[in-house]
Amino acid sequence: MKVNDLLSESVSALKANKLRTFLTILGIVIGIASVIVMISIGEGVQKTIESIIEGLGSNLLIIYPGASSNQRGFVSLGRGSMTSLKNEDAGLIREIEGVTYVAPVFQRQYQIVSQTGYNTRASVVGTTSDYYSVRNLKLKSGRFLTPTDDKSYNKIAIIGANIKEDLFPDDDNPIGKNIKINKVNFKIVGVLESKGGGFGLEDDSIIVPLLTIQKMLAGVDYLATISVSVSDENKISQIQEEITKVLTVKHKVSEPDFSFISQQDILSALNQITTTFTIFLASIAGISLLVGGVGIMNMMLTTVSERTREIGLRKAVGAKKNEITHQFLSEAVILTSLGGIIGVIFGWLGSIFFAKIVNVYTSISPVSVVLALGISFLVGIIFGYYPAKKAANLNPIDALRYE
Secondary structure, eight states: OOOOHHHHHHHHHHTTTTHHHHHHHHHHHHHHHHHHHHHHHHHHHHHHHHHHHTTSSSEEEEEEEEEETTOOSSSSESSSSOOOOHHHHHHHTTTTTTTTEEEEEEEEEEEEETTSSEEEEEEEEEOOTTTTHTTOOOOEEEOOOOOHHHHHTTTTEEEEEHHHHHHTTTTTTTTTTTETTTTEEEEEEEEEEEOOTTTTGGEEEEEEEEEOOOOOOOIIOBBBBEEEESSOOOGGGHHHHHHHHHHHHHTTOOSSSSEEEEEHHHHHHHHHHHHHHHHHHHHHHHHHHHHHHHHHHHHHHHHHHHHHHHHHHHHTOOOOHHHHHHHHHHHHHHHHHHHHHHHHHHHHHHHHHHHHTTTTTOOHHHHHHHHHHHHHHHHHHHHHHHHHHHOOOOOHHHHOOOO
């Protein structure tokens, strides 16, 4: 039987019972659309996380005080609570080849009061001019820190976007205004552009010169972290080893009393989580697709029963088993393929609607579309094969006698 004839007969058979055909296709549409929406949510979350991590800085390597209990540095022994990192360590790291920027950081929470009377509690970050480049910051207005600000213990501040809204909601340009940090006056010289996202920490921070916060506010001589930007991401491991050697000698310890976290570490861990999340969502949506496949099989078995005499007549006039098999299998594949195409369209529209309603980013990749269409095609073959073989194996004499 020619392909055109096979398709023509299959379409005619499906048109014979339009309501049943529609309901069967609907099951596949719901299944495919659900899979597309769930995968788009998962991929959207993953891309959002990747953009946020990239926004942390370029080829970023963060050094924390406290020894790591594993190589990746996510679990540490006292990390962040120790005082092993000093200002001089940043100078030693800056001399290592391949290091582009080094930003020593000390930060602490303080109550902030503006001259207009508004107040908030915020993280005050003490750092140097390199912090601007290390963390890929952008200024909305004013300027950032300079080396002179740190050496001169200048009492100046650069405020994040959210801090500006909290302290100066009615002032579009707070440059030159004063704020009190722990009852000490600081002059605002810059306002940062909003970074947004879960890692947009600078939005809720106030940046001041490092020595100013250490000597005037906190009374300490140690660092919370050292952020390092390297010129080549492929050399991060090498530079990490060199930093370890230099600081181990400097601190006069046999084992490092500090640990590292890189962008790759954070991204790798979060990608594992989002991948598992996506698979979980797709698996749940796949259940509806499985139900749709069962609906296909049920419809085809019903069709075989209704067309038993027709099958017997066709076999009596010379139709072969494989022709009968192809006939019913093609009907199942047409149903699922059509349902798959419509499902992809509804899935795409559904992901857009979901993104607007829940205010999250979704992403539909060509791979997910091809995968969905391929799955719908396979569902037709898998769930249509048994009814097709049952039809092909009918005894023509018994089929002709069937009432």
